[in-house]
Amino acid sequence: MFATSDIGGRLWRLGVWAVVxxxxxxxxxxxxxxxxxxxxxxxxxxxxxxxxxxxxxxxAWSGFQLGGVLQVTLEVAGAVILGSAILGVPAAYALARREFAGKKLVMLVFVLPLIIPPFTYGIPLASVLYQFGLGGTLAGVILANLVPSVPFVIFILVPFIEQIDPRVEAAARVFGAGTWDLFRRVMVPLLMPGILAALVLVLVRTIGLFELTFLTAGPDNQTLVVALYYSVFAAGIRATQSIDAMAVVYMVTSLICLIVALRFVDPTQIVGRAKKVEAH
Amino acid sequence: METIPLTAPATPGRESLKRRLERAGFDTTTLLLAPALLFVLALFIYPALYGVWLSLHPMNGGGWLANYTAFFSDPYVYGTIFTTLELAVPVTLVNLALSVPIALRVRRMRHQRLLTTLLVIPVTLGTVLTAQGMLNYFGPLGWFNRVLMSLHLIHMPVRLVHNFTGVFLSQIVSGFPFCFMLVLSYVTGIDPSLENAAAMLGARAAQRFRHIILPLLAAGLAITFCLAFVQAFSVFPSAVLVGAPSGPTRVIAIAAFHAAYEEYDYSMGSAIAVIMGVIQIIVVALVMWLSSLFYRGPAGGGKG
Structure with missing residues (x-):
């Protein structure tokens, strides 16, 4: 393109790359x-x-009960993935396919948990969970983590669903498929790449999300990142190296998830694949 | 699509309601929305309203505004607002100022994927791990100070953690990639032919930026500022771990946490959370208003 060849332009470019x-x-x-x-x-x-x-x-394994913490982390992440899929996929389908009165308001309700930082709504959420006896329990941690995950899945999936030709569904309807059959046999297989991408990203986010777990977890159901926070917070009680070993375990766990996510997540590729399936 | 009934409806009243609902877009497919909507209403909207209600019912009595008067009469507590603003506003501006030129440069790059992947890492790792790494790396005996000392740029280690600088740096490490990704997505939405046309007509790089890129980018920058600001404004882990949580980096989230979890006063904790939310809304509204004054062109990235 029109590369700037003057000295100022070169210096500017050099400066930009130096900062990066x-x-x-x-x-x-x-x-x-x-x-x-x-x-x-x-x-x-x-x-x-x-x-x-x-x-x-x-x-770290023995001192931090790392095995137990990892188990809790995986339980929370697994339940959040399952829950956000069950709640999020049908909702995304409805939002992508239907225009109805009040849709903008519904969108607003779903977008708020994504843009409002968890610490702002975490304390009232935790007090509601404690009110219902769920504070400090594994179920409470899972419910709290679902709050940003469900809208997240919805907003990732809506564009994917909009890419699928509605005539595919109409054809299935003509051949007598009910809503459930349509969902199970047509939509879910077509959407699989999108659903997987969304769920792996939910996994990454749940492992990394500190605030909500921190505010709702009791001592027995901390996830890895909260356990890491407490050990850094109480620095001096344990050897730094031991804390860092735990940090590396956390880092490797989330990086593996991220790499898996990035294999799925290139949206153009996924849409392309969905279209190819459609064409057959 | 439901099949259209050929026979007249047996119960006219019920059918007409159903028809009316369908005309407004409500049918069984729309109903699939209900579980997720109920969930978010129950665990997000209700807690938010409950938090407001709770904040107006102080634990120790004294009228429904007691929490708010208590908050605004203690300088140690209401000072957290300014501490947080002093941190969040400059951090957000620095992150944006870094993101725009880099995004404009990266837009023309072939291997964007590599850079974006590298920059996703700090977002994934989160602030807690970043804080622990910073304690090692920026500490008095860490690599950063050692390099500066062996280059004879400094004689004594610079204090970069357990103070304001530490939190500032950690907010850049985890906030810059977030800003950059958003700005990059807005920048790539601008049609390059607009800039080419300006260049052909003799506009210099600075003029092209001022008159073409900036107006088209303004709306996106305002949204990025808002999203990055609310994140920075609710900073908690790094303010505790790499900051000085009892003094210079006692941010509002620490005050809220202290009230709710160390003094077990959920009412006061909710009041501070409400104040936090209100300040965020004020800043967001202000920025959106400013950007609406600034940007007068057609919507979108000039694709039309």
């Missing part, structure tokens, strides 16, 4: 320092630790 490079370098440093520390024997005032060891991981 500086940001990524520091980001790499932040992440690497956690990984290196978790593998070091002792590290104080030198570039690298004196020696390397893996015993902080077994320490």
């Amino acid at each position: 490079g500086f940001f990524l370098l520091n980001l790499a440093g932040i992440i690497a320092s956690v990984v290196v520390d978790s593998l070091g024997t002792s590290w104080f005032g030198t570039w690298l630790p004196d020696g390397f060891t893996t015993h902080w991981y077994s320490d």
Whole structure:
């Protein structure tokens, strides 16, 4: 294109890339320092630790009841995925296919939990959950995490559903499919890539979402990120390396989910696939 | 589509209601919306209203506005508003100011996917992990200070954590990628031929930005500012972990948490949450109003 060849333009471009490079370098440093520390024997005032060891991981495993925390994290994430699919997929279908009075208001209700930060509504939500005896329980944590996840699934899926030709559904109706059959045999298979993408993103978000779990969890049902917060908060009680080992476990868990998500999530690709299926 | 009944309806009153509903767009398919809507009403709208109600019923009595008068009469508590604003506004502006030129440059890049993937990482890792990493990396004995010292740029380690700077940096580490992604999506929506036309007519880069890109981007930038601001305004974990939670970075979320979970005064905690929400709404409304003054062109990214 019209590349600016004057000195000012070049300097500007150089500056922009320098900022990006500086940001990524520091980001790499932040992440690497956690990984290196978790593998070091002792590290104080030198570039690298004196020696390397893996015993902080077994320490973290026993000291933080990491097995239990991971189990809670997976239970919460699994239930949130299931719940947001059951609630979100049909709602997304209705929003994509029907125009009705008050639709804008419904959209507003769904968009609010996504744009209002969790800490703002977390405290009233927690008090409602405590009122119904759900505060500090696993069910409470799951319900709280579902609040932003259900609208999230809806807003990811609506464009996917709009891409599917309504004549496919009309044809299924002509051949006598009821709403349930239509859903199970036509829509869900066509939407599978979109649903998977949305659910993997829900998984990533649920593992990473700190505030709602923090405000609603009791001591027995903390997820990984909340347990990590408490151990950093109470720094000095445990060895930093042990906390960092836990941080690495958290990081690896969410990065694996992210990589899986990014394999699914390129929307153009998914729409293309849905259209190809349709054409057969 | 339902089949159209050929026979006359047997019960005219009921049928006509059904027909009327269908004409307004309500049928069995619309009903699929109900479970999700009820869920969000029960666990989001109801708690929000309950929070307002609770905040007007103080735990220790003293009239329905007691929580709010208590909040605004204690400088240590109402000061958190200004502490939070002093943090959230500059952080959001810095993140936006960084995002726009980078997004304009990345738009012309081939391998956008690699950069966006790298930038998604801090969003995924979240503030807690970022905070723990920053304690190592930006600490007095961390790599950052060591590099600066071995380059003889500084003689003593700079204090970058457990203060305002720490929270500021952590908000940039996790907030910048978020801003950048949003701005990039708005920037890619602008038709490049508009800028090409301006360049052909002799507009310089600065003029093209001022007269073409900025007006088309204004609405998107306003939305990005609002979304990034409300996130920064409700900062909690990093303000505790890499900040100085009892002093310079005692943000409003800490005050709300302290009231609800350390003093077990859910009524006061809800009052602070309500104040937090109201301030966010005020700032968002202000920014949207400003952007409506600024932007007068057709909607969309110039695709029409």
